[in-house]
Amino acid sequence: MTSLTHLQRLEAESIQIMREVVAETENPVMLYSVGKDSAVMLHLARKAFAPSPPPFPLLHVDTRWKFRAMYEFRDRMAEDVGMDLLVHINPEGIDKDINPFTHGSAIHTDVMKTEGLKQALDKYGFDAAFGGARRDEEKSRAKERIFSFRTTQHRWDPKNQRPELWKLYNTRKHKGESIRVFPISNWTELDIWQYIYLQNIPIVPLYYAAERPVVERDGALIMVDDERMPMEPGEVPMLRKVRFRTLGCYPLTGAIESEADTLPAIIQEMLLTKTSERQGRVIDHDSAASMEKKKQEGYF
């Protein structure tokens, strides 16, 4: 009997989790943020239920501030995989024109992402939502269980989590409760890249290094993705060879200077890196333990 590689073990674990959720819940959905983790999660879901398409839709909680390349990629992928793609934008956010520049990253994230997600889950009545969070991203994600239970108000209580001994998951939930499920929680960023390389999974081109127009804001390289990005007086963006380790709303996502324009080069870069990919996210610098606070309030 041949033993599995560490990636095969992770893959098997993720597939088992997905099948368990479909068996135990009534109306699951997969949160699709268009990033690399979502790409891997989607690939795993297709494997888990092949030859049929996965028995749940994709849900993209849009903020209207994602990179243009992400929207193009999202629409192309939804067409290719043959799954339903639900896109939800918080209507209140549209009415008030909530944006990261005028309202700041904290309000923008709360209204457009946290509230938007809660609205979408309530609107469609989803009782389980797959998310592509990983433990190695951030400390509050590190301690969150794979099956993460949420109250009727979508709140997370980090002090009240269920044990997951020997990979046995207790999926029983009270009325009105829902579950956030993280099938790739045990993967690392390097695992994700190796898997993308080995399985030839399509990803948004922004992950590859290329010359892009960027401005420096508080030490972060912010890409000028469209004309909505307000320039400081006299500011002129520079074209620099950059790539993104993580993708979110473009005004809140920092690029890194890199020459890695192929998957092997990215993997090589990952082997040498000593920082988390989330260092590029402005929203993570809001306040101490901000991610845990956001998660308690319902952020994924």
Add this chain to the structure above:
Amino acid sequence: MTKDFSPDVLNERRLEAVRLRLDGHTVAEVAKRTGLSAPTISAAWKAFREGGWEAVPIRQRGRPKGEGTQLGTGEHQLLWQCLADQPPAPLAAWNTRALAKAVAQATDKAPSPRTIDHWLDDQGLKPTPLALEGVERKRSTAGRWVRQQVMPIVEQINKGGGSNWQGGVRVVTQTDTTSRRYQLYLHGKRGALFTRCLASPPNADDYLAMFERLAADGPAALIFHGAFFQASPEIRRWLEQNPQMQLMAVPADAL
């Protein structure tokens, strides 16, 4: 051919050439076996006949290392300070001559432009000009851009007696402090370098100060790499008001 050999290899070949000549081989045969040219073989043979084996190896090329003008820490700081400031008019950016003059005026040293050139090289401040000739022939987006947008303007400027420039902006690391600098650079006739180095990303005023001086003497074309001018209303407005300046931004990843 001889120019491609390192001094050590060249000396070995010269000694070998003399040995072969002593053995009675013709110059043509020696040339074939050593890879040296006939004049080099003759020169080695002549040196041997006049001075023996010791005279065959060539002398060290150029001035021995360390004999040139040495720039101290004070001059280094002064040069970085100059590069951060506006150059004297009418220069659009600093060249080696102006930097040498500035150092001579402020200190008791009088470095040559060549010394400054070496200093720029040591600091990694000598970007290579854009290789447009190679790109022009390519059947690619970049090749089409050069053929269809750049060359017609360059020819028009040449006909009108104007000046053609290349330039760019990039991030460099100051070697003695490891702090990052933003280098604005221009390449003029025969690749002559003009440059400035700023502590923060250049803003519209920095670019416009440079453009104004380039366009002061008549029509000028500038092929520029590394800035996204479309996002700057100040620069767009200035270009509309100054049609004698033709700015061609190199598309991302084109070169």
